[in-house]
Amino acid sequence: MTKQFDIPATQTFEHPGPNPSDSPIKKPFKEKLRPVLMVGLPLLFAAVGYAHYVAGEPFVSTDNAYARVAKASINARISGQVVEIAVEDNQPVHKGQILFRIDPKPLQIAVDRAQAQLSVARLRIDGLKASYRQQQAELQSAKESADFDQREFARKKALVATEFVSRAIYERADTDLKVARQRIASVEQQIASTVVALNGNPNIEADSHPTVREAKAQLDEAQLYLSYATVYAPDDGIVAKVDDLQVGNYVNNGAPAFALLSDREIWVEANFRETDVTHMRPGQEATIRIDTYPDRVFKAHVTSMSPGAGSDFALLPPENATGNWVKVVQRVPVRLELDEADPALPLFSGTSATVKVDTGYRTPWWHPLKALLTAGNL
Incomplete structure (x- = not known):
């Protein structure tokens, strides 16, 4: 038989308290580090990102760049x-150096012909001046003869009235006077024609006459063409593609024979995206890495910017007024020149480069927040 015990309501069970000698339980290290990491790491990443953003913002770069040589x-x-060809391929040349020669024989013949024509023109002027002097003498003689015939006519006219002279003699004297006067008019006409041929000045120097000057101009032109038979270097540089020209080839006027690349006028043409040139201006500093010299950084500066995108100067510009239009980021050519050229590191035309320009522009710190707010309202 089971016994039952009644427990008073006021009676409670008490657990023994902690022993002061017992040490408290320590939290693990990971739990202590967790709050620090949860707060510190995002702040650290934000600080690093913002520092990188601020440090790199003024710079715009592109690898769509190439070295150019005049x-x-x-x-x-x-x-x-x-x-004759006086130079070899890839040979440095100086201004005024002979490059090649063209057969001068036909040109020399033209010079000789022009010299002969000049001599003929001078002789013709000298002959006209001699004719003028002769015509002046003839005019004087004709006037004297006319004066004599005038006196004879007057005398015989008086005698014919008294019948001391026959009518036939009188009429002959009248005819002689008319012939003398016609001779004077004819000589005067010849003198006028000669003066016109002498450009209105009977005492003109032969070399001042238009005919002689024209002949001399033709001689100068022939001599100029003869000088063109020898082709000289227009500037210092390096000749290229000389092997395309061979002795015996026939060259046409204005047709390119080979190329001359300058060793002084060198620049870099960088094609930046249209969004990268917003704050770019001439005079801004830049750094350039040429693929030919990957370990060398060249200091440069912006000299000019194209007034239009590269596609705008294409031989066949794009036609955007169509139904199927896709927006493509355009490229703006920018010209940069090296601050100091190193003769030991020559730049080769057409080689690739990477350009980085310091625009000096920094976006305000609140700009990213403003952009987010603006995007949220769209």
Whole structure:
């Protein structure tokens, strides 16, 4: 038989308290580090990102850049057969150095012909001046003869009235006077024609006469063409593609024979995106890395910017007024020049480069927040 015990309501059970000698339980290290990481890491990443954003914002860069060298097309000013080539491919040349020669024989013949024509023109003027002097003498003689015939006519006219002279003698004297006067008029007409041929000045120098000057101009032109038979370098540089020209080839006037690349006028053409040139201006500093010298950084500056995008100057500009239009970021050509050129590191035309320009522009700190708010209202 089970016994039951009644427990008073006021009676409670008490648990023994902690022993002061017992040490408190320590939290793990990970739990202590967790709040620090949860707050500190985002702040650290934000600070690093903002620092990177601020430090890199003024710079715009592109690898769509190429070294450029001033290039001149060497051509002949006259047509003819090449008889000598005085340079070799990729040879440095100086201004005024002979590059090649064209057969000068036909041109020398033209010079000789022009010299002969000049001599003939001078002789013709000298002959006109001699004719003028002779005509002046003839005019004086004709006037004297006319004066004599005038006196004879007057005398015989008086005698014919008294019948001391026959009518036939009188009429002959009248005819002689008329012939003398006609001779004077004829000589005066010849003198006038000669004066006109002498350009209105009977005492003109032969070399001042238009006919002689024209002949001399033709001689100068022939001598100029003869000088064109020898082709000289227009500037210092390096000739290229000389092997395209061979002795015996016939070159045409204005046709390119080979190229001359300058060794002084060198620049870099960088094609920046249209969104990168917003704050770009001439004079801003830049750095350039040429693929030919990957370990070398060249200091440069912006010299000019194209007034239009590269596609705007294409031979066939894009036609955007169509139904199927896709927006493409355009490129704006920018010209940069090196601050100091290193002769030991020559730049080759057409080689690739990477350009970085310091625009000096920094966006205000609140700009990203403003952009987010603006995007949220769209």
